[in-house]
Amino acid sequence: MTPPRLVVPDPRLDLVLDRVVDVPRELVWAAWTRPELVCKWFTPAPWKTVDCTIDLRPGGLFHTVMRSPEGKDFPNFGCYLEVVPNERLVWTDALLPGYRPAEKPFMTGIITLSPAGKGTRYVATVLHRDEADRKRHEDMGFSTGWSTALDQLVALMTQG
Amino acid sequence: MTPPRLVVPDPRLDLVLDRVVDVPRELVWAAWTRPELVCKWFTPAPWKTVDCTIDLRPGGLFHTVMRSPEGKDFPNFGCYLEVVPNERLVWTDALLPGYRPAEKPFMTGIITLSPAGKGTRYVATVLHRDEADRKRHEDMGFSTGWSTALDQLVALMTQG
Numbered sequence: 001m002t003p004p005r006l007v008v009p010d011p012r013l014d015l016v017l018d019r020v021v022d023v024p025r026e027l028v029w030a031a032w033t034r035p036e037l038v039c040k041w042f043t044p045a046p047w048k049t050v051d052c053t054i055d056l057r058p059g060g061l062f063h064t065v066m067r068s069p070e071g072k073d074f075p076n077f078g079c080y081l082e083v084v085p086n087e088r089l090v091w092t093d094a095l096l097p098g099y100r101p102a103e104k105p106f107m108t109g110i111i112t113l114s115p116a117g118k119g120t121r122y123v124a125t126v127l128h129r130d131e132a133d134r135k136r137h138e139d140m141g142f143s144t145g146w147s148t149a150l151d152q153l154v155a156l157m158t159q160g
Numbered sequence: 161m162t163p164p165r166l167v168v169p170d171p172r173l174d175l176v177l178d179r180v181v182d183v184p185r186e187l188v189w190a191a192w193t194r195p196e197l198v199c200k201w202f203t204p205a206p207w208k209t210v211d212c213t214i215d216l217r218p219g220g221l222f223h224t225v226m227r228s229p230e231g232k233d234f235p236n237f238g239c240y241l242e243v244v245p246n247e248r249l250v251w252t253d254a255l256l257p258g259y260r261p262a263e264k265p266f267m268t269g270i271i272t273l274s275p276a277g278k279g280t281r282y283v284a285t286v287l288h289r290d291e292a293d294r295k296r297h298e299d300m301g302f303s304t305g306w307s308t309a310l311d312q313l314v315a316l317m318t319q320g
Contacts (some may be wrong), residue, residue: 006219007258033316051177058218058242059166059250081259082218090219094254094261099241100169101254105261116177145265 007110009125013134017124025113025120027087027125030112038064038104041152044145056083060095066137075103078109088112091118123152167270169285172293177284177306185273185280187237187317189246192271198224203313204305211235221257237262238269248272265291281311 001100006131009016031037035052042049043066050073059106062078079097082090094105108127113120124146169176181188184227189290191197195212201227201286202209210233211225222238244251268287284306288294 006217013260057166068222090259092259094263094265095268096289098287099250099252099270100173100287101252101265101268101293103289105265106255108255108259108261108300127257127258127260129263133261147184 007125009127012131013128015126015128015134015137015142017150018121018142019150020116020121021150021154022119023154023157025086026119027113028113028120029089029124031153031157032077032089033102037156044061044068044148044152047115048074050088054078055097058083059099062091071087077090081108105129107137124150161258167285167287169287172291173288173296175286175288175302177303177310178282179307179310180276180281181277181310181314182279183314183317185260185275187245188273188282189249191313192249201316202226202309204308204312214241215257218243219257219259222251232270242269244260246273261308265289267297282299284310 018070025119031041033039033056035054037116038052038054039049042052042064043134046069049064051063052066053061053063055061058080060080062080064076066076067075068074073145076093077096078093078097079089079095082088089111090108092104092105094108096102106128110125110127112123128137191201193214193216195214198212200208200212202224203214206229208227209224211223212225213221213223215221218240220240222240224236226234226236228234236253237256238251238253239255239259240251242248249271250268252265252268254262254268256262266288270285270287272283286297286302288297
């Protein structure tokens with residue numbers, strides 16, 4: 001008996017970016033899991049990702065520092081929950097590394113990758129705890145932001 | 161290279177119950193993961209656990225309802241993070257099933273089981289986000305409560 005699917009996005013609470021990109025999924029996976037690559041595409045320009053630490057295992061740290069065009073730094077601390085190479089990456093800021101409950105939970109991110117021709121179907125699902133947080137994320141520019149970042153990932157991983 | 165241990169309890173923030181019990185770890189595991197057994201030992205009498213639902217996989221639901229001696233029900237919703245049969249069980253109420261951030265995060269629980277003669281070394285580690293939550297849990301009777309519940313587990317699993 002197949003267990004029910006665990007994550008069924010709720011349009012009231014969640015945001016989804018679903019695209020097919022011309023990059024093999026192994027390269028998309030590398031872009032998400034190698035700190036030196038994350039720093040090159042993760043934030044839509046003129047924002048920058050100036051630091052990244054990755055301890056790629058359930059319970060491990062996913063840390064980034066985003067810098068605004070004005071030079072202000074915004075650190076993010078998350079904890080990986082699922083790590084299935086080339087297929088599925090789940091992390092949350094509701095927990096710190098080692099699974100300690102965090103002070104200000106906002107989102108859980110789920111990246112799923114599946115083959116699509118020579119490229120990849122890329123689905124980013126972001127779960128929030130309530131409608132207010134979903135709306136806040138939308139107003140921060142989720143849709144354009146995550147899509148532009150994905151364009152940067154594609155450009156990075158296909159450059160000669 | 162061995163990665164660093166993920167969870168090193170912090171005495172300011174965490175609570176630990178570390179005991180050796182005369183029950184093989186397969187039976188301790190069963191007591192923690194079969195709803196009909198959980199209902200029989202999980203809450204120190206005269207409190208009762210009147211309902212339990214378990215979807216035993218990372219991201220799955222761990223739900224209990226505790227009933228006070230006065231008949232008031234206290235439902236708990238948690239999400240499993242690690243499920244290693246007979247060895248390690250991790251869940252948190254910082255996330256709902258499917259990893260959605262929860263409204264009121266309080267704790268992450270880690271049960272580790274290892275062989276000790278014919279019995280089991282049982283270590284329950286409970287992580288909190290701050291000292292206030294650790295103290296609140298202590299004042300709720302963590303030490304006596306979890307220890308009495310463990311006595312009930314042992315009695316249940318060794319009865320003829």
